Amino acid sequence: MGIRIKVEPRISHPPILPLTILVISLSMGFLGIGVLFAFYGINPFAAIWKIFSGSFGSLYGLSETMTKAIPLILIGAGLTLVFRAKFWNIGAEGQLLLGAIFSGYVGLNLGSLIPSFFTVPVMFMAGFIGGALWALPTVILRTKFNVNEVISTLMLNYIAAEILNFLITGPWKGKTQMGFPYTDDLPHHATLTLIPGTRIHIVTLVVALLSALILYVLVYYTKFGYELRVTGDNPHAARYAGINFMKITMTMMTISGGLAGVAGVGELAGIHHHLSYPSSISSGYGYTAIIVAWLAKLNPLMAIFSGIFFAGILVGGDAIQISLGLPSATVQIFNGILLFSLIMGDYFLTHRVRVVVQA
Amino acid sequence: MSRLKRLEMRDITKKFGDVIANKSISLYLEAGEILGLLGENGAGKSTLMNILYGLYRPDSGSIIINGKAVVFRSPSDAIGHGIGMIHQHFKLIENHTVLENIALAYRAAPFFFPTGKAGRRLSSFKEAYGLEVNPDAYIWQLSAGEQQRVEILKTLLLGADLLILDEPTSVLTPQESQGLFTILKKLAKEGHSIIFISHKLEEVLSICTRVTVLRDGEVVGTRERQELDKRELARMMVGREIDFELSRSECDKGPEVLKVKGLNVKGDRGENSVNGVDFEIHEGEIFGVAGVSGNGQQELVEAITGLRPIEGGQVTLRGKEISKPSPSIISRLGVSHIPEERIKYGTAPGLPFYENCVLKQHTRPSFARRLLLDFSSIKRQAKQIMIRYDIRVPSINVPVKTLSGGNIQKLILGREISAGPSLLVASHPTYGLDVAATQYIRDQILKLREKGVAVLLVSEDLEELFQLCDRISVMFKGHMVGIVPRGAFDLEKIGLMMTGLAEAPLLEECNGYPDQG
Numbered sequence: 001m002g003i004r005i006k007v008e009p010r011i012s013h014p015p016i017l018p019l020t021i022l023v024i025s026l027s028m029g030f031l032g033i034g035v036l037f038a039f040y041g042i043n044p045f046a047a048i049w050k051i052f053s054g055s056f057g058s059l060y061g062l063s064e065t066m067t068k069a070i071p072l073i074l075i076g077a078g079l080t081l082v083f084r085a086k087f088w089n090i091g092a093e094g095q096l097l098l099g100a101i102f103s104g105y106v107g108l109n110l111g112s113l114i115p116s117f118f119t120v121p122v123m124f125m126a127g128f129i130g131g132a133l134w135a136l137p138t139v140i141l142r143t144k145f146n147v148n149e150v151i152s153t154l155m156l157n158y159i160a161a162e163i164l165n166f167l168i169t170g171p172w173k174g175k176t177q178m179g180f181p182y183t184d185d186l187p188h189h190a191t192l193t194l195i196p197g198t199r200i201h202i203v204t205l206v207v208a209l210l211s212a213l214i215l216y217v218l219v220y221y222t223k224f225g226y227e228l229r230v231t232g233d234n235p236h237a238a239r240y241a242g243i244n245f246m247k248i249t250m251t252m253m254t255i256s257g258g259l260a261g262v263a264g265v266g267e268l269a270g271i272h273h274h275l276s277y278p279s280s281i282s283s284g285y286g287y288t289a290i291i292v293a294w295l296a297k298l299n300p301l302m303a304i305f306s307g308i309f310f311a312g313i314l315v316g317g318d319a320i321q322i323s324l325g326l327p328s329a330t331v332q333i334f335n336g337i338l339l340f341s342l343i344m345g346d347y348f349l350t351h352r353v354r355v356v357v358q359a
Numbered sequence: 360m361s362r363l364k365r366l367e368m369r370d371i372t373k374k375f376g377d378v379i380a381n382k383s384i385s386l387y388l389e390a391g392e393i394l395g396l397l398g399e400n401g402a403g404k405s406t407l408m409n410i411l412y413g414l415y416r417p418d419s420g421s422i423i424i425n426g427k428a429v430v431f432r433s434p435s436d437a438i439g440h441g442i443g444m445i446h447q448h449f450k451l452i453e454n455h456t457v458l459e460n461i462a463l464a465y466r467a468a469p470f471f472f473p474t475g476k477a478g479r480r481l482s483s484f485k486e487a488y489g490l491e492v493n494p495d496a497y498i499w500q501l502s503a504g505e506q507q508r509v510e511i512l513k514t515l516l517l518g519a520d521l522l523i524l525d526e527p528t529s530v531l532t533p534q535e536s537q538g539l540f541t542i543l544k545k546l547a548k549e550g551h552s553i554i555f556i557s558h559k560l561e562e563v564l565s566i567c568t569r570v571t572v573l574r575d576g577e578v579v580g581t582r583e584r585q586e587l588d589k590r591e592l593a594r595m596m597v598g599r600e601i602d603f604e605l606s607r608s609e610c611d612k613g614p615e616v617l618k619v620k621g622l623n624v625k626g627d628r629g630e631n632s633v634n635g636v637d638f639e640i641h642e643g644e645i646f647g648v649a650g651v652s653g654n655g656q657q658e659l660v661e662a663i664t665g666l667r668p669i670e671g672g673q674v675t676l677r678g679k680e681i682s683k684p685s686p687s688i689i690s691r692l693g694v695s696h697i698p699e700e701r702i703k704y705g706t707a708p709g710l711p712f713y714e715n716c717v718l719k720q721h722t723r724p725s726f727a728r729r730l731l732l733d734f735s736s737i738k739r740q741a742k743q744i745m746i747r748y749d750i751r752v753p754s755i756n757v758p759v760k761t762l763s764g765g766n767i768q769k770l771i772l773g774r775e776i777s778a779g780p781s782l783l784v785a786s787h788p789t790y791g792l793d794v795a796a797t798q799y800i801r802d803q804i805l806k807l808r809e810k811g812v813a814v815l816l817v818s819e820d821l822e823e824l825f826q827l828c829d830r831i832s833v834m835f836k837g838h839m840v841g842i843v844p845r846g847a848f849d850l851e852k853i854g855l856m857m858t859g860l861a862e863a864p865l866l867e868e869c870n871g872y873p874d875q876g
Binding site for chain 2: 008010221222223224226227229230233234236237238239240241242243352
């Protein structure tokens, strides 16, 4: 008489299973963070409640959540594209910073050369180009020299951060900032309009929502999306079918990096109005968006909802930091635990575990 | 440990989830017998043998050896009871010698200088069973047949009385297969027992003393050799009558479709895989390429379909020289391709059935309008392929990974034929398929020929080539050693050409074991 645990692959699964697993995975994440709170001597239920009431429970909280959702949706939607083709772009953080730098240059220096009406559109274009330029070398490194893109995209994040540090303490350091390592403030026509009483820069929000929708159509209804999905599913079949890996990867990294760059424009022109330390321009959106894309099951449209969800956790994290005196890293630990349980949950979508009693 | 005299598997049942792989299967085997285990893919042969070899544990039922019930928790338990398994794909280390490989598996080998003791045991076995192989040769230098002999020796050295051979002839030339059969008969005479897994009817009939047929996880029947013929076996295996006669009408040869001249192609490691190959295929002609796998056939096919660069020579399609080949260009010129590894190359398994039905054709105007795909016409196409080629899927929306190998092959065949090719390149189109699916696919290829399509058919199955081809060429070490027209097909001669000895008279000198030099 013995009891064994058997794991076997699933051939098919009931339609309700993905949702069940999602709920269980998220609950496991909350359980994990709850244990952490308990060790800190804080009632876990109160703390988790605080996170969500802080982010979704008030008009102010909600507006802050939407503000932080903008970059997460932009980057997350772009990442669903590249992750689907199994190209692991970990470099959105750096791509965002380059977008901010490029558009910052436009906003600070070209304001007098182009009509003020065009300044913002040109900044968005510059941001897109900046992000895309930071993403493309990794494609060439991967396709021509077989350099792992996880390494190259990650390393480029550090380089981007140091370029920004160099610019704000060196050549671009503002004369009006009383010695702080900031650039000068952008002229008014180079900043984004906010919804009154909030920090929601409405143009970027619209761009984010439209991007998610367009990418959804791109992935599921176009030739490019089809080739992308075939490449991600089976690169050998893609080659057999005459699909050009280099072209696919170039295109999708242009989009992914470009959208991260656009997120950088939003942060600069919508929130900060000047370039400053990398950590204040981005606060880790490029990394959090990885989880956003994953929670969205690599569906660009779902990235809207998962982006808002994770923005809520970020805002709620600020709330517990202030009201419960927890360290700021708590939220990052929370995010990590959530990603971990989501990835584990995926395993149970394709495998089943049974307890067998053997005679 | 006494020798294995009688093995019995009684009421073995094994479920995987809701799928019953083995349903109350019973069989027995006595010393000196060769039991054929016959069945289509998915009939439960492999599961049953994995249970016998200790890789799986049955949900119920028992294994009885010499009258005593035994329980195998792992292969080492099975080996301890004198059971040995020779897998279809050899488990040898290429960069080690024969003796080193054998010593690695040999438990009684001492820690220091293990090869000494193993070597002495080895020579005694070699002589007893005619398993001739050079102990100091490296594995990579050996032919498939010789590697198989090493596997058999390895298993015998572990003290196996019962040998399980899983589709052992799939990698062998006809001569090598005959050699294997001689060895197996000798082993049986010495009191070993053998389970021979196959879905090739002729082989089972020529070597086995008794045959057990499985279908859908159940035993259909067990018969003595003398009670059986091919038709009866096929009926048991498939569950209905199989017509082995394919109608092959006479066709007039049309104009030239493909011309290959002085073709040189390099392999993955930069070696010269195809050396100066010349041939041409006409409309309504099936041109076969025979050969033991690894003699350049795959590289030839890849070069013609644009998957591999051409180093030298010319490939001309309908009079147009292809200077810079790529799969999409060649596909647009009317070449369809059934790839060798269908799961690896032919489909995107995570994508739904209907999306797989237009792979490579998805840019054609009939399936795409500007940037967008036309899903209504794609789904219509998928339904047509499903119905016309009798593909068993619950709906066209299911991912292809849920399909069986036979159904995937029909999907690829249907897709490639629907593309309306003027040349079909088919690599091993029926490899690993069951009898019914095999007959179906061969029939479809013949129908294409009648429609005037040129077919390049690469296969290791000589029976298939003989059935279908107008001409058969043989490749050996990257060269096309000869082209034989229909009417002059001869199993022995083509078999010898496959080993690089083009002429028949050498047969007696090399005693059925042509040297691979």
